Structure formats: C-alpha cells, structure tokens
Amino acid sequence: xxxxxxxxxxxxxxxxxxxxxxxxxxxxxxxxxxxxxxxxxxxxxxxxxxxxxxxxxxxxxxxxxxxxxxxxxxxxxxxxxxxxxxxxxxxxxxxxxxxxxxxxxxxxxxxxxxxxxxxxxxxxxxxxxxxxxxxxxxxxxxxxxxxxxxxxxxxxxxxxxxxxxxxxxxxxxxxxxxxxxxxxxxxxxxxxxxxxxxxxxxxxxxxxxxxxxxxxxxxxxxxxxxxxxxxxxxxxxxxxxxxxxxxxxxxxxxxxxxxxxxxxxxxxxxxxxxxxxxxxxxxxxxxxxxxxxxxxxxxxxxxxxxxxxxxxxxxxxxxxxxx
Amino acid sequence: xxxxxxxxxxxxxxxxxxxxxxxxxxxxxxxxxxxxxxxxxxxxxxxxxxxxxxxxxxxxxxxxxxxxxxxxxxxxxxxxxxxxxxxxxxxxxxxxxxxxxxxxxxxxxxxxxxxxxxxxxxxxxxxxxxxxxxxxxxxxxxxxxxxxxxxxxxxxxxxxxxxxxxxxxxxxxxxxxxxxxxxxxxxxxxxxxxxxxxxxxxxxxxxxxxxxxxxxxxxxxxxxxxxxxxxxxxxxxxxxxxxxxxxxxxxxxxxxxxxxxxxxxxxxxxxxxxxxxxxxxxxxxxxxxxxxxxxxxxxxxxxxxxxxxxxxxxxxxxxxxxxxxxxxxxxxxxxxxxxxxxxxxxxxxxxxxxxxxxxxxxxxxxxxxxxxxxxxxxxxxxxxxxxxxxxxxxxxxxxxxxxxxxxxxxxxxxxxxxxxxxxxxxxxxxxxxxxxxxxxxxxxxxxxxxxxxxxxxxxxxxxxxxxxxxxxxxxxxxxxxxxxxxxxxxxxxxxxxxxxxxxxxxxxxxxxxx
Numbered sequence: 034x035x036x037x038x039x040x041x042x043x044x045x046x047x048x049x050x051x052x053x054x055x056x057x058x059x060x061x062x063x064x065x066x067x068x069x070x071x072x073x074x075x076x077x078x079x080x081x082x083x084x085x086x087x088x089x090x091x092x093x094x095x096x097x098x099x100x101x102x103x104x105x106x107x108x109x110x111x112x113x114x115x116x117x118x119x120x121x122x123x124x125x126x127x128x129x130x131x132x133x134x135x136x137x138x139x140x141x142x143x144x145x146x147x148x149x150x151x152x153x154x155x156x157x158x159x160x161x162x163x164x165x166x167x168x169x170x171x172x173x174x175x176x177x178x179x180x181x182x183x184x185x186x187x188x189x190x191x192x193x194x195x196x197x198x199x200x201x202x203x204x205x206x207x208x209x210x211x212x213x214x215x216x217x218x219x220x221x222x223x224x225x226x227x228x229x230x231x232x233x234x235x236x237x238x239x240x241x242x243x244x245x246x247x248x249x250x251x252x253x254x255x256x257x258x259x260x261x262x263x264x265x266x267x268x269x270x271x272x273x274x275x276x277x278x279x280x281x282x283x284x285x286x287x288x289x290x291x292x293x294x295x296x297x298x299x300x301x302x303x304x305x306x307x308x309x310x311x312x313x314x315x316x317x318x319x320x321x322x323x324x325x326x327x328x329x330x331x332x333x334x335x336x337x338x339x340x341x342x343x344x345x346x347x348x349x350x351x352x353x354x355x356x
Numbered sequence: 357x358x359x360x361x362x363x364x365x366x367x368x369x370x371x372x373x374x375x376x377x378x379x380x381x382x383x384x385x386x387x388x389x390x391x392x393x394x395x396x397x398x399x400x401x402x403x404x405x406x407x408x409x410x411x412x413x414x415x416x417x418x419x420x421x422x423x424x425x426x427x428x429x430x431x432x433x434x435x436x437x438x439x440x441x442x443x444x445x446x447x448x449x450x451x452x453x454x455x456x457x458x459x460x461x462x463x464x465x466x467x468x469x470x471x472x473x474x475x476x477x478x479x480x481x482x483x484x485x486x487x488x489x490x491x492x493x494x495x496x497x498x499x500x501x502x503x504x505x506x507x508x509x510x511x512x513x514x515x516x517x518x519x520x521x522x523x524x525x526x527x528x529x530x531x532x533x534x535x536x537x538x539x540x541x542x543x544x545x546x547x548x549x550x551x552x553x554x555x556x557x558x559x560x561x562x563x564x565x566x567x568x569x570x571x572x573x574x575x576x577x578x579x580x581x582x583x584x585x586x587x588x589x590x591x592x593x594x595x596x597x598x599x600x601x602x603x604x605x606x607x608x609x610x611x612x613x614x615x616x617x618x619x620x621x622x623x624x625x626x627x628x629x630x631x632x633x634x635x636x637x638x639x640x641x642x643x644x645x646x647x648x649x650x651x652x653x654x655x656x657x658x659x660x661x662x663x664x665x666x667x668x669x670x671x672x673x674x675x676x677x678x679x680x681x682x683x684x685x686x687x688x689x690x691x692x693x694x695x696x697x698x699x700x701x702x703x704x705x706x707x708x709x710x711x712x713x714x715x716x717x718x719x720x721x722x723x724x725x726x727x728x729x730x731x732x733x734x735x736x737x738x739x740x741x742x743x744x745x746x747x748x749x750x751x752x753x754x755x756x757x758x759x760x761x762x763x764x765x766x767x768x769x770x771x772x773x774x775x776x777x778x779x780x781x782x783x784x785x786x787x788x789x790x791x792x793x794x795x796x797x798x799x800x801x802x803x804x805x806x807x808x809x810x811x812x813x814x815x816x817x818x819x820x821x822x823x824x825x826x827x828x829x830x831x832x833x834x835x836x837x838x839x840x841x842x843x844x845x846x847x848x849x850x851x852x853x854x855x856x857x858x859x860x861x862x863x864x865x866x867x868x869x870x
Contacts, residue, residue, distance in 0.1 A: 067396075067769070074697065077404070099772050100553035101539070107553075135539075135546075135556065182819060190544035214818055215542055217811050220687040220696075224628040227684065230497040230819055243700065247685045247707020318407075318701045351544070 059091045060299070063121040065105030067098045075283045076122040078315040079149060079306070086309040088302050102126060103136035110142055113288045120146060120299065124283040125192055128339050132346055133190065139339075144291040145331045147303050148284030150316070151324035154196035154256035155241035155267075157234040159226060160249060167254040167273055170233065171204035178210035184231040186219035186240075190351045193222075196256060196279050197235040199345050200270060203277035209349055226250065237281060239320045256280075261322070280338070282324055284331060300327050360711075361483070364719030367412050368727055376409070376417040377724050381731045384424020388431075389743075391438040391570060392562055392765020395425035395691045403698055411702040411717055416724040418695055423475055423674050423725070426632065427732050430467045430667060435460060435746050436758050438570035440765060442561050442804055443632030443670040446511075446640045448569060449797055450655065450662030457658050458598050460744040465600040465737065466660060467667045470614050472733045474668030477618040478625070478675025479725035487711070489676075490683035493626045498819065499826040499833045501629045501812040505805050507840040508634050511641030512798045524798045527789075531802025534559055535810070542814045554774040563766050563779050564803050568796045570762040571783035574755045576790060581751070600740050606660055613643050613661045614668045621669030625676025628688035629812070632673040633804055639669030645843060656797070675725060682706050682718060 060083065062076040073096065080092030097105040102123065109121050121143070131139035156167065164170045173180050178201075185193025194215070198208030214231050216222035219240045226234040227249055234241070234250075238257075242264070244250040255267045256279040270277045287299060306312045307325050316323065326334060346352045367373060380402075387398040398421045406414035429441035434451030447467065454463040481489075496504075512528050537548045538558025549555040602610075617639035624635035643665040644655045655662045680686040685706040687693035699706050704714050711718050746754070766775055786796060820826040828834045 073400075081404070095771075097771050099557060099770060099774075101556050103553045103556070104772065133544075136553070179821075188539060188541050188544040212818070214815055215811075216815070217541065217808075218693070220693055221629055224494065224680070224684075224686045224688075225498070225815075227686070228494045228497050243685050243696075243705070244707075246705045248709055249684070249707065318703070320700065 059089050059093070059118065060302070061117060061119045062092060062094045063105055063109060063119050064094060064096045065098065065102035065121060065123065067096055071283070072122045072124065074319060075124075075150065075321075076120075078319060078321075079122075079285075079303070082306050082309065082312040082315045083302060086306060086311040088305055088309075101130050101135050103130070103138065106136060106138045106143065109286070109288050110138065114291060114295070118295070118299070120285040120287055122283065122285055125281045125338065127286075128335060129192065129195075129342060132339065132343055132352060134352075140286065140332075140335050143286040143289055144296060145328060145335060146285045146287050146296065146299050147328065148282040148324050148326040148331050148334070149303065150283050150321040152237045152239055152281045152283075152322070153261075154192075154200070154279045154281070155236060155238040156197070156200065156253045156255075157226065157236065157241045157244060157250045158232065158253055159229070160251060162232065162251075164232070164253065167268065167270070167275075170253065171201075171206070171275075174201060174204065174206045174211075178206055179212050181233050182212050182214050182231040183233045183235050184214050184216055184222045184225045185235045186216050186222040188215050189213055190346070190349070192281065193235045195342065195345050195349070197233075198349055199277050199279065199341075200235075200254070200256065200275065202345075202348070203270060203275035208345065242320065263322075279341075280324070280334075282326075282334065282338075284326070296328065357483070360715055360719040361723065363716055364721075364723030367716055367720035368416065368723045372409075373413050373416050373720070373724070374727070376413050377420050377727050378731050378735075380417040380420020381424040381427075381728055381735060384421035384426075385428035385431075385732070385735065387421075388425030388428025388441065390765060391432050391436070391440040391566060391761050392769055393425075394429060394441040395422050396694065397769070398422075398425045399691055399694050403694070406698055407701070411699070411704055411714070412720045414698060414702065415695070415717055415721050418698065419678075419721055419724055420728045420731075422691060422695075423471075423671060423728055424732060426670055426674050427468075427471050427736070430471070430670075431464065431743055434463045434467060434663075435743065436570060436754075436761075437573045438758065438762055438765075439565050440562065442565070443636055443673070444666075445565060445633070445797075445800055445804070446636040446666035447663060447670070449640065449666075450657070450659045452573075453656070453658035454660075454663060455744075455747060459658070460747050461598040461600040461740055462602065462660075463663060464740045464744060465602060466610070466663050468733055468736045468740070469602075470610075470617075470664040470667035471671040472729050473614050474618040474621060474671035475675055475729040475732075476726065477615070477668075478622045478672040479722060479729070481619075481622050482675055482678060482725070483722050486679050486683050487708075489626050489679045490708070492623070493628055493680045493684065493686075495832065496627050496629065497830070497833075498629075498812045498815040499830065500836060501627075502809060502816055503827070503833055503836040503840060504624075504627075504630060505634065505809045505812065507836060507843065508637045508641065508805055509801065509809075510840055510843045511637045511644070512801060520793075520795060523794045527794055527796070527798040528802040531799040531804075532806035532809075534564065534799075535803050535806030541807075541811045542818070552774075554772060554778075558807075559778070559803075560766075560770065560775070561804060562769060563775055564782065565800060566762040566766050567779045567782035568786040568799060570758055571779065572786035572790055572796065574758040574762075575783060575787045577751055577755050579787065579791070598744075600737070610660055610664045613664050616646075617643065617665040617668040618672040621672035622676040624669070625673030625688075626679045628677075628680045628686050629808070630673075631677060631689050632670040634808075635673035635676075636666035636670040637801060637805075639665040641843070645846060656795075671729075678721065682710055682721070683708060 064073045064076045066072050083089040084092050130136045158164050183197045194213045198211050201211050202208045223244050225231050241252050245252045252267050254270050257269050258278045384398050387393045402421050429444040430447045433439040433444040433448035434455050437448050437452040439445040439448050451463045540547050620639050621635040624630045643661050677688045677692050681692045687696045816826045
C-alpha cells in the first residue's frame with residue numbers, strides 16, 4: 034500500500050505540473066480510519082486542494098485505523114514533532130469518545146489547528162409518513178415516547194443517538210425514553226427507514242440529503258444554528274422554537290507542544306486554501322459546508338461542544354454525573 | 357429499454373471507455389489477488405484517478421475494478437487457501453482441495469467460467485428488473501435478515517461429515533464467540549476487550565481468515581512435512597497444475613449449479629444487508645443440500661459443484677448490489693458506499709430518478725458489466741497456467757512466501773503491529789485445532805455471520821419490544837424461517853433411513869452368522 038500511495042502521489046503531482054514552488058514543507062495527513070470514510074475524504078480533499086491551488090507541492094496520506102481513532106492519536110502524541118509536519122483529521126467523535134473513556138486522550142493532549150468544514154444533524158421521514166413537520170414528531174413523542182422508532186447509523190451513545198435525544202429534550206421530552214434503533218452504518222439505517230421498520234432517521238445532513246434528493250424521503254429539521262443558504266427550505270430546530278443546535282465539525286490537529294511558528298504556518302496554509310477556487314471545487318463536490326475556525330476559536334467551540342455533550346450523556350446515563 | 361441499451365453501448369464502445377473497462381479489470385484482478393487487499397482498497401485507490409475523467413468513465417472504471425477484485429480474490433483462495441475477501445471464503449472450501457489434488461488449472465478455469473456466467477446473468481437481471489428489484493430490496497427488514505443468516509449458518513452441515521458434527525458445532529460457537537469482541541453494537545459498551553484499545557473495533561475478518569486458513573495451512577506444512585512430501589512426490593509424476601480443460605460431463609454436471617447459484621446470488625446481493633459473502637455461503641449450502649448422495653460427500657474435499665456454486669454466486673451478488681446503489685442510493689457494502697460517494701462527488705444523485713436524470717451513467721455501467729465480464733474471461737483464461745505455477749514452487753519457498761504475504765497483507769490494512777501478534781497467536785491455536793481434526797471453515801462462518809446475526813437480532817428485538825413474535829409476524833420472515841428449519845431437518849431423513857438400513861443389514865448378518 035505504501036508503494037501504491039507513492040505511485041498515487043506521484044500521479045497526483047504529475048497531473049499538476051503548474052504547482053508553483055514554495056519554500057514551506059509539505060503536510061503529511063494522518064487519517065485515524067480506513068480509506069473511503071468521512072475522515073479520509075476530508076483529509077484527501079484538503080490535501081488535493083492544497084496541492085492544486087499551489088499552496089503545497091505535495092501532500093501525503095496515511096490511514097491508521099484502530100481503537101476508535103485512539104491509535105492514531107497515540108501515534109501523533111508519541112512521534113511528536115520529530116516526524117515532520119503531520120496533521121491529523123478528526124471530528125466530533127474525538128470529543129465524544131474522550132468523554133466516555135473509549136479513547137484515553139482528549140483534544141487537550143494535542144494542538145488543535147483549525148476546523149475546516151461542518152455537517153449538521155438532520156431528521157428524515159419517509160414520503161408517506163404521517164409526520165409532516167417536526168412539530169408532528171414532537172407531538173407524537175409527547176403523547177407516547179415509544180411510538181416513534183428512531184434509526185441511526187451507529188451504536189447507542191454515539192452521535193446519531195445523542196442528537197436525537199437532545200432534539201427530543203428541546204421539545205420537552207425525556208431523552209432517555211427515545212427508542213433508538215442502531216444500524217451498522219448510515220446506508221443500512223437509510224434502508225431501515227425506507228423498508229418501514231422505523232419511523233424516523235437521525236443522521237448527518239449530507240446523508241439525509243442523499244435520500245431526500247432521491248425523492249423517497251423528506252428532511253423535517255436540521256440542527257444548524259441558522260437556516261442553510263443552500264437549503265433554505267429545511268427548517269432549523271431553532272427557527273421552530275426548539276433551543277437546540279449541533280455542529281459536527283471536521284478539523285485538523287497537530288502534535289502536542291507544536292512550536293508557534295509551525296502552527297502559524299499550518300493555519301496560514303489552511304486559511305489561504307479557503308478562498309481558492311480549487312477548494313471550492315472540492316467542497317462543492319462533496320457537499321460540505323465551510324466552517325473555518327482558527328486555533329482559539331476552534332478550542333472555544335471544542336470546549337462548548339464538550340460541555341454540551343457531557344450534559345446529554347449524563348442525562349442519558351452513558352457517563353456518571355461529576356462528583 | 358432498447359434506447360437505454362443503445363445509449364449504454366455507444367458510451368462503452370468509445371475507445372477510452374473500453375480501455376477503462378480493460379484497465380479496471382486488470383488492476384482489480386491483480387489487487388484482489390494479493391491476500392489482504394480487496395475491492396474496498398482497490399476502489400479507494402482509483403478514486404483520485406476517477407475525478408479527472410467523466411462520470412460515465414469513472415463508474416465504468418470502478419465497476420471494472422470491483423468485479424476484477426472479487427475475481428482476483430478467488431485465485432488466492434484456490435491456490436494458497438488465503439481468502440483475502442470475505443466473498444471468496446466459500447471458494448476455498450473446495451477450490452483449495454482441488455488445487456492440492458493437482459487440479460489447480462481446472463479449479464481456476466471453473467472459477468473463471470462460473471464468475472463469468474454469474475456476472476453476466478447478474479447484468480441481464482440488473483438490466484431487465486432493476487427498478488422492480490428495488491422494491492424487493494426494501495421489503496427485507498431486520499427479522500428477515502436474522503432468519504436469512506440463520507439459513508446461511510446451515511451451511512455448517514457441509515463440514516460435519518461423519519463424527520465431525522460435534523467438532524463443527526464447537527468451531528461454529530467459537531466463531532460466534534470471537535465475533536462478540538469489541539464495542540457492543542446495540543448498547544455501545546465494551547465486550548472482551550480486556551482494556552486493550554486495539555480490540556475496541558473487534559477482530560478483523562481478514563486477520564481471522566488469514567490466520568486460520570493461510571497461516572495455519574503453511575504451519576501444517578512445516579509440522580507435518582513427511583505426509584505432504586510423500587503425497588507431492590506421487591503427484592510430481594503428473595503435472596501439478598493440471599489441465600484447464602473441462603470435460604463435457606463436468607460441464608453438464610455444473611451447468612444447473614451455476615444457473616441456480618447465479619440467480620440466488622443476485623437476489624441475495626440485491627439485499628442491502630446481505631451481500632456477496634452471504635450469497636456465496638448460501639449457494640454453497642444450497643448446492644450441497646441439493647446434490648445427489650454420492651456427490652454430497654465430495655463437498656469440502658474438492659467438489660467441482662462446491663467451487664462453481666460460490667464463485668457464480670459471489671459475482672452475481674456483486675452485480676446485484678448495484679440495484680440498491682443505483683435505484684435507491686443505498687450502499688449495501690463498504691465498496692458500494694465508496695462508489696456512492698464518488699457518484700455524489702460527480703453531482704449525480706443515485707435514486708429512483710437516476711434512470712431519467714442520468715440515463716447514460718445508468719446504462720453505461722450496466723453495459724460495461726457485459727464487457728467487463730468478457731474482458732475478465734479473456735484476460736484470465738490464458739494466464740491461469742502462469743498463476744498456477746505458484747504451486748510448482750518448492751514447498752520450502754512457497755510456505756515462506758505464504759507466511760510473508762499473509763502477514764504483510766494484514767499489516768498493510770491496519771498498520772498495527774498488535775494485529776501481527778494476534779494473528780500469530782490465532783494461527784497457533786488454529787494449528788493445534790487442525791491437528792486435532794477440528795474443521796476451520798465453521799469457525800470463519802460463525803465469525804462472519806455472528807456479527808450480522810447479532811446486530812439484526814437485537815434490532816428486531818428492540819423494534820418488537822422484546823418479543824420473539826417477529827419470527828412469525830410477517831409472512832416473509834416465517835417462510836424463510838420454515839425453510840431453514842426444513843434444511844436442518846432434511847438430512848435427518850437420510851440419517852434415519854441409513855440407520856434403519858444398517859439395522860436390517862446387521863440383523864441379516866447376524867442371521868447369516870447364526
């Protein structure tokens with residue numbers, strides 16, 4: 034695979050002869066999961082953008098799955114800044130899994146560099162569903178919380194479940210009484226919804242749009258703080274008067290104790306990338322929404338999310354209340 | 357539909373696209389042949405290339421890589437007992453014994469022909485009935501998957517020959533137990549991880565398959581060399597590779613098997629929760645149950661039917677998995693999930709509207725499948741003798757190479773040294789078990805199906821509020837359930853008959869003695 038990787042990077046480099054020479058060192062992207070998933074596409078998309086926009090000459094990628102992403106974090110901490118310019122991609126799970134103790138580290142053990150893109154939680158029903166609006170769902174849940182089976186693409190206590198429980202809570206329903214049905218991946222959860230064995234699907238907005246654009250389902254609500262410019266017709270929970278927002282960011286982390294000049298260099302590269310047409314191509318192709326936050330702002334939002342998730346998980350009984 | 361076929365033909369017959377079909381099949385075959393690298397890796401590697409070509413060409417290339425990789429995977433299963441892809445595990449059950457008996461050429465040829473027919477029948481069904489089958493794929497709910505996989509488990513019967521029943525059951529349970537390691541899919545708690553972060557994601561299929569099949573086999577060659585050497589000395593009189601030609605009788609014998617398995621494989625492949633692995637196991641089990649008495653016993657010991665069935669089923673299932681992908685936008689496997697991502701990156705939304713909105717993508721993928729299957733056959737038939745030469749290597753070299761490639765294959769997927777240690781450990785346990793004549797296939801079967809059975813079973817329980825009534829509430833579930841019970845009880849009839857015959861025979865004997 035190393036061989037393929039180098040072949041691939043050469044191919045990538047060869048196809049982009051016009052990249053201008055830059056004095057800065059190239060970035061090595063560390064992906065804490067196998068190829069093909071969300072983390073992988075983000076890292077490769079950013080790398081492709083950097084190279085095509087001429088910000089970097091080259092970009093290399095390394096997949097390191099295992100331990101729910103924990104192995105890659107351990108690797109980054111261990112190798113420190115010695116092994117060159119490594120940026121690890123991650124997202125909400127780094128906060129979530131640190132809270133449950135599934136990974137023995139948190140984002141505090143690393144240097145948060147910047148967040149790049151965002152996805153939001155979304156709720157989907159079949160076209161023939163009796164629930165026409167999110168208010169209908171809340172009403173039904175209030176009458177009988179077990180009347181609605183909520184599907185999600187991951188185990189109990191992971192993002193899809195927590196977002197659904199939080200949204201229910203914002204509607205005045207006990208999050209613990211939500212009937213969450215876990216599926217093995219978003220695709221099977223979608224099949225479950227369409228086959229009729231569940232009533233509601235809790236998933237990311239981009240996945241929700243995949244089914245909705247196919248014309249078989251409707252998106253009832255999204256957890257973004259404001260209405261989305263690309264999809265103004267989807268109501269946000271906030272706009273309907275439910276005080277709940279949830280952002281699933283994806284961003285980059287570097288080794289602990291990163292020298293300030295290195296951090297500035299990485300941030301500069303990623304900021305520069307934001308305004309390039311090459312990044313716009315990658316972003317639009319994947320249906321991502323920009324969420325560029327530099328170090329301090331990024332850390333602030335991480336802390337905010339950690340506090341938010343901690344409360345939900347305590348309420349649901351996944352972690353014990355702080356003594 | 358005719359317009360569609362013409363549209364697809366005109367796209368595929370473009371020189372560049374034909375090249376992409378050929379390149380995809382070639383690359384896929386070689387990547388798939390390496391133990392450890394399967395269609396997921398192969399397609400993920402292709403993605404950067406597909407961005408620079410159009411959507412039609414990109415999908416044609418990826419589809420070629422996909423069935424090329426499945427096809428290539430069976431080569432390593434047959435030759436060195438190293439099934440790198442779950443879909444080709446069943447091919448090693450009879451393929452490897454055939455190769456060991458000096459019929460490697462024939463085994464590879466059967467694999468090539470069966471894959472070709474399976475893929476082609478699949479492509480025809482996809483073309484004729486894709487929109488209709490979309491409904492079928494959504495009619496399956498979690499309880500149906502439970503009973504379907506239960507039916508798949510009955511394939512274990514194939515390994516429980518005389519005196520082996522208990523051992524086969526024990527290995528199945530062992531496999532089911534291994535499948536529980538990792539994060540509990542329903543509650544999110546850790547099980548049997550012993551605080552090891554490396555065990556959080558469970559044990560990978562690849563690791564178990566490589567350790568129990570390829571590594572253990574290589575170790576057996578080291579531990580018990582005398583027996584093998586004597587055998588190979590005898591064999592060396594005849595060419596080890598054997599001819600790739602099939603006799604008329606063999607073709608006649610296998611034709612119905614391939615036909616049935618292709619249909620079965622395609623239908624199972626259409627279900628988003630099943631896929632090529634389940635399809636190949638079910639085809640294997642079905643054919644064993646249908647086989648006449650004399651042929652039944654050959655299963656697991658080099659039966660031609662036992663190789664043809666899973667090989668046609670897994671290729672047909674791969675084609676079948678395009679039904680939910682293209683018509684519903686639902687990926688049934690990791691591989692099709694990556695392809696869905698690629699389609700969306702092109703700005704194409706798979707779903708019921710795809711045929712109207714992007715007919716050229718839809719039809720060119722389907723038409724490219726015919727060409728892809730022909731290309732695979734043409735590419736591979738002349739290469740078989742060269743592939744099979746692997747077996748002509750001295751045992752001392754081959755064993756080392758198998759050890760090397762299976763360890764490297766597992767490492768390249770996870771980049772985790774822990775996996776290597778665990779693999780060696782599993783292989784040693786497997787070696788001991790094999791020396792005690794425990795069959796390994798039920799272990800793998802239990803391991804693969806265990807995870808899926810558990811997820812679907814617990815989901816069904818949650819949906820039905822903890823009641824087991826889901827087993828008979830829906831006619832579909834009930835009929836599959838009854839079918840699997842019949843399959844379980846069917847051999848009992850033969851057994852009772854046999855016993856009665858034995859009894860009368862012994863009575864006769866006694867009388868004669870008196």
